[in-house]
Amino acid sequence: MAQKINHAAVLPAAGKDLEIVTLPVPTPGPADVLIRSHVIAVNPIDRVRQLFDLMVPSYPRVLGSDTTGVVEAVGSDVTAFKAGDRVVAVTDGFIFGDNGRESYQTYTVAQAATTAKLPDSVPFVKGSTISLAIMTAASIIFDGFKFQVPGSEASAEAKALPAAGVGPIIALWGGSSSVGSMTIQLATSLGFSVYTTASPQHHARLQRLGADVVVDYASPEAAVEQLLAAAAKAGKQILYAVDTVNDAKKSTPFLEQVLLKSATSAASSSTEGTLVYISMLPKYEWKSGLKPQFVNSADVWKRRTDIGAWLFGSGNLTRWLADGTFEPPIARVVPGGLGGLQSALNQVKGGVHGEKLVVEVE
Ligand SMILES: NC(=O)c1ccc[n+]([C@@H]2O[C@H](COP(=O)([O-])OP(=O)(O)OC[C@H]3O[C@@H](n4cnc5c(N)ncnc54)[C@H](OP(=O)(O)O)[C@@H]3O)[C@@H](O)[C@H]2O)c1
Structure with a gap:
């Protein structure tokens, strides 16, 4: 049997470029799969970790949390998978600190x-692009807004969850x-209406994905007014907001305005809106009147x-x-296999637009 070789892209020290090395093939625990x-x-968090020593307990460090591949082996308690299964997975190394559970390598444990x-x-x-993104979307709805799974x-x-036809509005910055x-x-599959901001090149796609209202964010002030006008036309107060941009100047204050102004203009405005954010906003001073x-x-x-x-x-x-209910984020392959990961991280730093960068492992 051919010997397994685990090539890995490792971060030698904070702020340095990734280097390709060979590491031992990690061993799955009882509840794990080896992929x-x-x-x-x-993902953007990978670049943050590379630059700022975030969630990096020691060096050299493997990064990464999304992978797609074939199951190589399963732990003793695992019955849902077997060797040879094609799978997608989110890995947990950035939480639990184990290099073998990060995805920038040939073999990874999830x-x-x-x-x-x-x-x-x-x-x-x-x-390859769906796992962390949908896990976060589900966390926003069930853990952020506290709706029932x-x-x-x-x-x-x-x-x-919303009754049929009610369609509570979620205002989403960065659709x-x-x-x-x-x-x-x-959210729309669960009965919400989504009103979102995006640059015009994405509008048709986001409407096709289910967004009820899509407005340009080039002028955030105008975007706020357009979202409020659409809600007023629908006769609804906006009680839920999601910030995927998490920028104390470009997104968060405008979503605050959406919730606060919508509460003022709604006929019955007794309920406080909730604003879910997904990256830390150090020292941000939240306005009162929202959660x-x-x-x-x-x-x-x-x-x-x-x-x-x-x-x-x-x-x-x-x-x-399988049935196409959900369309994964658009994947763009960066050439070079594991060696292409540094180029991908450099591009993430500059900002990607409506796509997720991926590499193919040789
Ligand atoms: N807390 C968690 O569990 C968790 C999980 C995953 C991700 N995150 C964080 O969530 C954020 C989003 O991650 P992601 O992977 O979804 O990001 P992403 O796909 O890389 O985001 C890029 C998109 O953001 C849009 N954008 C940039 N500035 C904008 C603005 N001012 N207004 C509206 N849209 C804007 C861009 O739109 P245009 O093309 O129109 O410019 C672009 O399409 C990151 O900060 C990430 O670290 C958190």
């Missing part, structure tokens, strides 16, 4: 709980981001395993990929 990666996606089968009809490249028991903490495009699709709520999708491995179970364990994600 031979075929396509790896790059929890079975955040792994899903990839249908044969979906190419690895296409499937479908199929779960009613509880005092969780609000019922063309990976998390934004998955939030549009997931800011930080969401970290990593909680899916800790407090909110029910969200992971609904997406991955239930087979929902596999079914949605």
Whole structure:
């Protein structure tokens, strides 16, 4: 049998470029799968970790949390997967500190709980961009806004999902981001209306994905007024807002205005709006009259395993990929295999537009 060689792109020290080395093939624990990666996606957090020593317990460090490939081996407790299965997964190394559980390498370990089968009809490249983005979108709705996970028991903490035809509005800044495009699709499939901002090149696609209203953010002040006018025309108060841009100057204050002005103009304005944000905003002074709520999708491995179970364990994600219910973020392949990851990270720093950068592992 051919020997397995694990090539890895490692960060030698904070702020340095990645280097390709050979590392031992990681060993899956009882609840894990070992994946031979075929396509790896790059996320903005990877670049932040590279530059700012964030969630890097020691060097050299492997980065990365999205992978797509074939199961090589499974842990003793895993029954849902077997060697040879095509899968997508989110890895948890950035939370638990283990290099073997980061995705920028040929072989990586992921929890079975955040792994899903990839249908044969979906190419690895296409499937590679969905895992972290949909896990975050689900965290926004179920952990941020505290709506009930479908199929779960009613509880005092969780609000019922919208009744048919009601369509509560979610105002979403940055609808063309990976998390934004998955939030549009997931939220509208669950009965919400999504009003979002994006540059004009993305408008038609976001409408096709389900957004009810899409406005340009070139003038954020004008975007606020357009979102409010659309809500007024629909006769609804905007009670939910999501910030995927998380910029204290360019996005967050404008979503605050959306919630606060919508409350003032609505006929019954007794309820405080919730603004979910997904990157830390150091020293941001929140206006009163709304509820800011930080969401970290990593909680899916800790407090909110029910969200992971609904997406991955239930087979929902596999079914949605098979029948095309959800369109993954658009993948753009950066050439060079693992060696292309540094170029991809450089491009992420400059900003990507409506796509996610991925590399193919030789
Ligand atoms: N907390 C968590 O669990 C979690 C999980 C995943 C990601 N995140 C964070 O969430 C953020 C989004 O991640 P992502 O992967 O979805 O990002 P992404 O896809 O790389 O975002 C790029 C998009 O942002 C849009 N954008 C940039 N500035 C904008 C502005 N001022 N207004 C509206 N849209 C703007 C761009 O639109 P145009 O093309 O129109 O310019 C572009 O399409 C990142 O900060 C990431 O670190 C957090």
